Amino acid sequence: MASCLSLGNPSHLLPTGWKRVVSSWLDEDTPSFDFGGFVVGETEQVAILFGKAPGVLAGVPFFDEVFHQLGCKVEWKIKEGEYFEPGTAGKKEVARVYGKARHLLLGERPALNMLARASGIATRARRLRQLKDKANWTGVIAGTRKTTPGFRIVEKYAMLVGGVDTHRADLSSMIMLKDNHIWATGSITKAVQAARSTGGFAIKIEVECQSEAEADEAILAGADIIMLDNFDGPGLCKAAKNLKVRYAGKKMFLIEGSGGLTEDNVAPYFGEAVDVLSFGSLTQSVPHIDFSLKVQPKK
Structure with a gap:
């Protein structure tokens, strides 16, 4: 990028x-x-x-x-x-x-x-x-929405100056269905269907998943981005590869890794099947x- x-x-x-x-x-x-x-x-x-x-x-x-x-x-x-x-x-x-x-x-x-x-x-x-360039990783380093109230425009701007992706700017930029959305709706499938009915074709839908089984449900429901949350590095890379192989030629989606990522621990997350790594630590502390x-x- x-x-x-x-x-x-x-x-x-x-x-x-x-x-x-x-x-x-x-x-x-x-x-x-x-x-x-x-x-x-x-x-x-x-x-x-x-x-x-x-x-x-x-x-x-x-x-x-x-x-x-x-x-x-x-x-x-x-x-x-x-x-x-x-x-x-x-x-x-x-x-x-x-x-x-x-x-x-x-x-x-x-x-x-x-x-x-x-x-x-x-x-x-x-x-x-x-670090990404040194590892020859072709994916995207991104921030998160964990920004300071009233100061987001500056913090997102600074991410761009530093050479990384801003991720979504706000709740209107992309539909991200996290655990609370899913629990409140009843299932991943129902949450994705409801999101698609209002967001239409133009807005991407991302679903936070805690396991490959949840990722399977999200992919089959039509999610555009699968966030594998709080996986360790080897676990993320393995799950991402399994999902890409399983749906090769059938479904198109991106795999995002998130949860506790820092400069010090990121190296094992640079997997070939991983598309995005998002960092709350870009703005927190x-x-x-x-x-x-x-x-x-x-x-």
Whole structure:
């Protein structure tokens, strides 16, 4: 899978309302009076964005928009998706921001919080992509919907910058029938039939399965994607191969492995019959990349 960065400007993917999300960050951080801004006033200043830990830069459009809404200008020294290291100085100049002192400080924390998390996700995504490529595995590394409420657009964007698949963006993107759906409906077959009656031909249906027997039922019911959940690596590869052999020339479907996957344990899951591996760990407990924004003293 080609990185989105090699195919065009990733900011062109963003929905029409993404700038309102950025506005909400500023509203949240200054709900009433800006006391600190009153202190520093509106003298024109320059602030340097330093990267203080190695990582992949992600979140440039959101960072730019924070300061655009505050009347500031950002000048980048490295590009979106570029890997950087702080070097012997312990910090790498990543960008410069020009604007009024109080506006720089209004945007500082929302912009840094976003950039730190987005870059952390992109960095982990890049490492997972490198593990996949090193293993010569032809399947797809994907994220999950285990994202931060109100912050999903940034986290999914960061996955793309890091070179992995976003999986479904929301409940409307694909029908995923998990254990609770099946228990509430009564069976896998009934759940798939109900889903198909509303989703029609255009929306794919994925079914979470705990065994090959459940996978058989899902395939025969017409599921497009079979998620083999919480299998160990050898077990996933064996079950995936069995299913592909059993339905060769009869049914078309993808096999996804999920459940507890990390950088450290993924190697045994790279099976030839496995099409997708999805990682909640791309967004959960991901280390952030440390950045700071320092207003430069007047000379």
